[in-house]
Amino acid sequence: xxxxxxxxxxxxxxxxxxxxxASGQLKKNLRQLNLAPETIRRASIAMYEGEINMxxxxxxxxxxxxxxxxxxxxILTDNGPGISDISxxxxxxxxxxxxxxxxxxxxxxMGLPNMKRYSDQMTIESELGKGTKITMKxxx
Amino acid sequence: MSTxxxxxxxxxxxxxxxxxxxxxxxxxxxxxxxxxxxxxAERCIDCGECVKVCPHKAKKAVMxxxxxxxxxxxxxxxxxxxxxxxxxxxDDIDYILQGLLDIGFDDVFxxxxxxxxxxxxxxxxxxxxxxxxxAINSACPAVVRLIELRFPFLKDNIVKLLPPIDIAAYLxxxxxxxxxPELSNDDIGVFFISPCPAKMSYVKNSPAPDERRIDAxxxxxxxxxxxxxxxxxxxxxxxxxxxxxxxxxxxxxxGEASAIFNEKYLAAxxxxxxxxxLDQIENGAIPNLEFAELNACTGGCVGGVLTMQNPFIxxxxxxxxxxxxPVSQNFLTEEELKYIPEYYFLESLxxxxxxxxxxxxxxxxMRMMADIQKLKEELPGYxxxxxxxxxCRAFAEDIVKGNAEKYDCLLMYKDDFKEYIKKLxxxx
Numbered sequence: 106x107x108x109x110x111x112x113x114x115x116x117x118x119x120x121x122x123x124x125x126x127a128s129g130q131l132k133k134n135l136r137q138l139n140l141a142p143e144t145i146r147r148a149s150i151a152m153y154e155g156e157i158n159m160x161x162x163x164x165x166x167x168x169x170x171x172x173x174x175x176x177x178x179x180i181l182t183d184n185g186p187g188i189s190d191i192s193x194x195x196x197x198x199x200x201x202x203x204x205x206x207x208x209x210x211x212x213x214x215m216g217l218p219n220m221k222r223y224s225d226q227m228t229i230e231s232e233l234g235k236g237t238k239i240t241m242k243x244x245x
Numbered sequence: 246m247s248t249x250x251x252x253x254x255x256x257x258x259x260x261x262x263x264x265x266x267x268x269x270x271x272x273x274x275x276x277x278x279x280x281x282x283x284x285x286a287e288r289c290i291d292c293g294e295c296v297k298v299c300p301h302k303a304k305k306a307v308m309x310x311x312x313x314x315x316x317x318x319x320x321x322x323x324x325x326x327x328x329x330x331x332x333x334x335x336d337d338i339d340y341i342l343q344g345l346l347d348i349g350f351d352d353v354f355x356x357x358x359x360x361x362x363x364x365x366x367x368x369x370x371x372x373x374x375x376x377x378x379x380a381i382n383s384a385c386p387a388v389v390r391l392i393e394l395r396f397p398f399l400k401d402n403i404v405k406l407l408p409p410i411d412i413a414a415y416l417x418x419x420x421x422x423x424x425x426p427e428l429s430n431d432d433i434g435v436f437f438i439s440p441c442p443a444k445m446s447y448v449k450n451s452p453a454p455d456e457r458r459i460d461a462x463x464x465x466x467x468x469x470x471x472x473x474x475x476x477x478x479x480x481x482x483x484x485x486x487x488x489x490x491x492x493x494x495x496x497x498x499x500g501e502a503s504a505i506f507n508e509k510y511l512a513a514x515x516x517x518x519x520x521x522x523l524d525q526i527e528n529g530a531i532p533n534l535e536f537a538e539l540n541a542c543t544g545g546c547v548g549g550v551l552t553m554q555n556p557f558i559x560x561x562x563x564x565x566x567x568x569x570x571p572v573s574q575n576f577l578t579e580e581e582l583k584y585i586p587e588y589y590f591l592e593s594l595x596x597x598x599x600x601x602x603x604x605x606x607x608x609x610x611m612r613m614m615a616d617i618q619k620l621k622e623e624l625p626g627y628x629x630x631x632x633x634x635x636x637c638r639a640f641a642e643d644i645v646k647g648n649a650e651k652y653d654c655l656l657m658y659k660d661d662f663k664e665y666i667k668k669l670x671x672x673x
Contacts, residue, residue, distance in 0.1 A: 110615055125525075137602055174607055
């Protein structure tokens with residue numbers, strides 16, 4: 106398709122305070138595309154949760170956002186430890202985040218469930234020791 | 246088309262075209278064109294940041310004049326609580342209120358009194374089922390406008406209660422007409438004494454019904470000089486102030502929030518911090534929060550650009566002023582607490598204005614965005630501002646929108662320049 110727009114973000118895994126930068130930038134870009142406020146919100150929350158997950162669990166990663174007139178596709182790729190039990194990870198409140206992360210207010214076990222809730226389609230490909238790739242699609 | 250009336254403007258004769266304001270504007274509303282700053286009215290939120298930072302005092306707030314009081318038979322001053330912290334060694338608010346009477350006002354109604362009533366209703370409002378949490382204060386017009394322009398999803402979080410200045414105007418007018426039945430509503434002039442231009446814009450852009458009309462907004466900085474002369478008189482003022490700690494504390498960040506009597510609040514100030522907090526709220530990243538008090542100025546209203554004193558010193562003085570005050574002096578009866586009266590309602594919630602959209606057509610916006618990204622790669626990335634835009638990214642947007650041309654960027658051609666100058670020197 107000719108009308109395809111891509112954004113590429115690198116999510117820095119060493120800097121906690123920078124978590125949220127990519128979703129913030131994505132939000133700005135989506136506003137400029139004149140999308141409905143609800144669509145912008147869903148995409149930026151899905152992105153934000155994914156970004157935080159990559160920082161907490163995978164030491165950072167990369168995000169690619171592809172936009173057509175029909176949908177927003179967010180692909181998050183990391184080289185982290187992988188998810189051992191995806192169905193468990195999808196449960197609300199289930200978290201493997203270490204204590205020091207939880208004390209920061211993260212790791213409430215809502216990351217993946219929220220990502221699923223705010224996207225229209227989500228697939229997770231994960232291999233232990235290799236990394237995780239999450240693809241989310243949000244209809245426009 | 247923007248019909249919003251602004252109160253921040255430029256004195257072109259003083260502007261040198263330096264890039265200070267450009268760099269500080271939180272909404273990227275300023276561009277330098279032909280060596281002068283130009284404010285984009287659609288984007289400006291009247292926060293006053295540019296007025297604060299301008300080294301040439303070329304940015305100014307357009308406010309009403311004290312002389313305007315002469316247009317009215319009965320003149321009422323509505324002092325903002327942030328007026329009280331402007332004076333040194335002052336531990337009694339009555340001196341200020343007496344001073345306002347001495348310079349020509351017929352009555353004084355403290356905005357802090359209305360603030361105590363708004364606090365009481367806010368406590369009730371927070372118990373209302375189905376309201377969006379965290380509730381966000383409606384008192385800072387710059388924050389409300391920021392939400393209107395950038396955070397459409399949060400507009401329902403704004404507390405649907407009018408800010409204290411409106412309630413103060415209503416109560417002051419009511420009191421005047423009860424005490425002086427011979428006066429018509431038009432005989433009464435209500436003058437808000439303001440710490441910031443944002444309140445001026447608020448008053449001008451949301452014209453209030455007659456019963457709570459504010460006729461003019463005067464800067465604290467003007468009234469201050471009139472007051473220090475009047476306040477020198479050695480006489481004991483009448484006991485005029487009817488405000489407690491809650492009301493005067495609205496002057497600084499945390500004052501309004503602590504009055505909700507619930508520890509699940511957040512109080513933030515400074516427009517950059519406020520933007521970050523709004524982003525976090527929008528992401529759902531601050532759970533279990535009941536109330537967010539957000540103020541555009543550092544320190545809260547005492548940090549307003551029309552105040553005289555540094556906000557931190559003002560805050561220290563607030564502690565002295567509060568010391569011997571009761572918690573509150575304005576109460577609602579059981580009966581009054583049962584429902585929130587209509588004149589307290591904030592009716593017109595801001596409509597979302599997608600000011601940053603590139604085009605109304607999505608395909609067109611996408612094409613433009615792709616062009617912007619490509620251009621941004623070519624630009625040097627110094628964000629120096631010499632092209633007149635605050636960042637290379639903003640410059641790329643301006644070019645794609647047709648508001649600037651590539652050649653405005655000198656640095657992109659700096660190597661060519663060097664070659665050219667070398668050649669010139671060689672031919673000498």
